[in-house]
Amino acid sequence: MSNKIRLIALFILTSTSIIAQNARLAGSVLDARRKPVTGVNVRLLELKKGKLSDEAGQFSIPSLPSGTYTLQASYVGYKTLQQSVTLEEGKTLNLALELLETATDLKEIVVMGHVSQNEKPVSIGKLPIRPMDLPQSVMTLDRTLLETQQVRSMSDVLMNTNGVYIMGTTGGYQEEISARGFSMGSSNTFKNGMRYANGMMSELSGIEKVEILKGSAAILYGNVAAGGVLNLVTKKPKFNFGGEISLRSGSWGLIKPSIDLYGGLSSKVAVRLNATHEQANSFREGVRSERFYVNPSLLFKLSDKTELVVEGDYLEDKRTPDFGAGIINYKIVDVPRERFLGVAWSYMNQNQSSITTSLTHRLTDQWTIKLMAGIRNNGFDLFSNARPNAGSFVSEDGRWIRNLQKANARENYGIAQVDLAGTLHTGVIKHQLLVGADSDYFNTVTQAFNQFVRYDTINILGPNPVAKRVDQPAMTPFTTTTAPINRAGIYVQDLVHVSEKMKLLVGLRYSYQQTTSELYTYSTSKTTVSTNFDGAFSPRFGLVFQPTKSHAIFASYANSFALNSGVDINNNALPPSLIDQYELGIKNELFKGMLSANVTAYRILNNNLAQNSLINATTYSYVKELVGAVQSEGLEIDLSTKPVAGISFTGGYSYNETKYVKSNTYIEGSLLRYNPNHTANIGISFRHNGWQAGLTSVYIGERFAGRSTRVAVANDAYRLIELPAYTQVDFSLSYRIKHFIVRSKVANLGDVLSYNVHDDNSVNPITPRNYSLSLTFAF
Structure with a gap:
């Protein structure tokens, strides 16, 4: 290489x-x-x-x-x-x-890059609707901002958002995203409009922009969580020749060479290639990582009206899994920040590859049809110590009996989608219409192994906690689960321009999903098969009133659904939970468009949350009933400016409360875990005569981890863990002279200490103050 x-x-x-x-x-x-x-x-x-x-x-x-x-x-x-x-x-x-x-x-x-937030249509919305005309909160983080901040991870990206944040980093090999109190799993994260598996660290060197559509997106994408969707848009081919070669180095041995090349092969064909290789140690002793990424793409101008983009994407990530120190009596353990307590030989190997094609044909000046198809293959192979407190609790004196865990999985995914979009008039009323259909499938094969109990014993509080045992024992398989999922949907959406000042958004989607689970148990050589069939309608209504071209007031309602696993007391499959979402807001373009100022309030309510059934005092976790209710309410403020004398500003604040309002299991009124009530962000960037500087700050308020207290269990020992608020500040500086760019960055300038906690068994301290320096040759 x-x-x-x-x-x-x-x-x-x-x-x-x-x-x-x-x-x-x-x-x-x-x-x-x-x-x-x-x-x-x-x-x-x-x-x-x-x-x-x-x-x-x-x-x-x-x-x-x-x-x-x-x-x-x-x-x-x-x-x-x-x-x-x-x-x-x-x-x-x-x-x-x-x-x-x-x-x-x-x-x-x-x-x-000089367009206000309220004028940047997002491709994830499938229609070229200005956010000013959309009854929904939208955010676009463009290339200028990403380059100024010198982002390397999704944690860096989300320092520029409010209401969307990292909720956990289980094992240190993933970044779990949450929005408005709800986890954004792989069904909510997209790359160029196709779902990607977000269980591994994202690579951002080939990303042109990041789009976030908050709130409901079920009408467009079917089974998605309520908080919103996130779309990564990769850099596309260009016909003019150019690119850059860079080398980035940083704290703990970071070395990252990258290339970005683009140009026209002919007047009808353009190509682009992004590639990078990264290797680094960590502030955690004995923790290492290595990754390779390549993203080739081709653009074919088949005619004046037809364009085809073909793109490949491959990411391989190898790193040491690190589950931190765990919890003692539901309190964070005070051990040195750099102390690694896992087995030295442990590994987490992940890879993801995909091919997508997108064909766009302009039928007329008003109508366009777009066909998208893609396949993805991803998987992981994990072998490490089990998480602290997962099967073996850390005792008060610090002794921990380490067990071992092993698992691997492989997923195949494919999608085909067609969208017809355009404008038409019925009399004096204009319609921006979207009609579409999609079909996708998942086939996941997961192998679990019998846990290796009592591998060794260490004391996490001792001066030398790591034991001498270094062998890698064999582990026997326990189960293999094959879970094919097939789903399809049709949808229609219409933005009706009732008048110059009044717009109405209406839409409806029907989704159908078949979920099968085949569980093979090695000890009994038996296979158990279950199949669920689910269908649901997802309506959407929104009203936008624009008293002037610079102001818009909107209100909207949408309904989405969440599939439920398990069975009821009669052994029947559970129906999906239906979720109601309400949103109210105002968008403003002030000072002739120099300042965008938006305020959004929302309520998300799941009135039929699946919880463990208590009928006949059953304790089987797979027997459930739709008796719970969760409510998320919040307020978001977003500010951004166009450049003035080379200076740009972005900022925001979010308040969110996600709690149980009805439950047979947990205390009613108690907050759901991992979600801060308050988040805020401020970003300031400066550009002048080749100089570029940026200051980015994020505030993450108090939040809870641990285990929610169960009212249905007498003398329940479960407790929540309160995690303190913190503010992180990053500073970046770069200078360009002719074809060369020198970039530098100091992250976590104040060296603040906080943690990402999963339950009470994966406690990962955030990265301390660190530095990076890069040299780029651009042409």
Whole structure:
């Protein structure tokens, strides 16, 4: 691999050595459906130089002197844009100009990265609807922000959001995301619109932007949790040649070379390749990680109206599982932050590969059809000590009998989806219509092993807690579970422009799912098979009132469903739980669009939560009844500005309370675990003459882990663990001179200590203060 990287670097250095040192302006003009716009006049007013965008929407103005100029983009029937741009000697400034639909049906050209939050349509929404017209909270974290912050993990990304946060990092090999009090599993996380398995650490080097659609998305994607959905959008091929090569190093031996290459193979075919290899130790002694990622993609312009994107994605991750120190008497154990208490030879190996194709065809100027299909294969292989307090509690004097655990799983996933979107008029009323259907399948095979009991004994409080035993014993298989899931859905959604000031969003989805479980037990050589069939309707209603073009008030209702495992007392499969979601908010574009200020209030209510059945005093965990209720209520405030004198600001605050309002098992009114009542974030970035700096801060309020107290169990020993609030601050700085960029970052500037806790058996301290430095050659 290293020889290939050296050859690529030599080729690039040779090719770029002949580039003139004059500046160059290039880019593309696309409409809201990501289609090229021809004939847009792109000019630099002070230099009186310009070019028209070609049939591919591309433009290029070479041989320009460095300096700051006024960019003007104009075309008959569209609002003229004027935007300040800075050109540097020997550098090509690439711009992506997007054509957005306004409330008055005119078109507006804006520079991506300088568009307010209320004007960035999200592809995860499937319709090019401005967030200002959408009765729902939307957030887009674009490439500029991700580069300024120098993100490396999903934890870094979510420092820029409120109401969406990391709820746990079980074993240190995953980042569990939660939104509005509900866990966002793999059904709620997407990459380019296709679900990806989020049980492993995400790789962000190939990501162009991150989209978050808070609240209900069941009408678009079926069986998703109530809190929202998250979509990673990868970097796409470009017809102009360019890219960058970088090397990042940092604390605890971090080494991460990366490449990003793109260009046109012909006038109809473009290609892009992102790849990286990362290896590092950890602030936890004996913990290591290594990963490899590659993301090739091809863009085919089959005709003026048809475009095909084919993309591969492969991630391999190997690391030492680390379940922390555990809990003694439901209190965090005071041990050195760097102390690792796992077995030295333990491992967690994960991989995920996928291929997606997306075909977009413009039927007319108003109608577009999009077909997406993809397959994914992912799996893990875990062999380590069992988690503290999982089968063997840590005693008060610190003694812990370590057991061993082993498991592996493989999942195959596939999806086919078709969406027809466009506009039509019934009299004077305009409709933005979406009609679609999807079908996907999962087939998961999980192998569990008999637990290896009493591997050894250590004292977690002692000066040298790790025992001498280092052998890796054999473990025998216990069960193999095969769980194929097939589901399909059809949906229709219509944004009705009742008037210039009033919009109505209505929609309905029907989902059908077949779930089968085949459990093979090795000790008895028997297979148990069960099959469930579930179907549910998911309606959606929303009303938007816009007294002016800069203000919008909205209210919405949506219904989603959650599938339930287990059976009732008559051994029948449980029906799905139906969840009602209400949202009310206001969106504002203040000071001529320089400041976006949004406020959202919501209530999410599951009135038929599945809980263990108490009829006839049964204690079997798989016998359940729909007798519980959970309520999530909250308020969110989001602020963001466009750049002013090179300075940008983002900030937000969220209050959330997720609690049991009815339960036969837990205390009514008690809070659900892992969810902070308060979260807040502030981000400030600065750009000027090649310099770029960013300060990002996140506040995570008090939250609970441990075990919720059970009212149905006499003298219940379960207790909650209160985790204190903390504030983390990161600082980044970079400087660009010609083709070279030097980036540096200090994370957790205040070296604060806090924990991510799963139940009472995986306690992972957050990373202490750490540093990174990278050098990039861009061309």
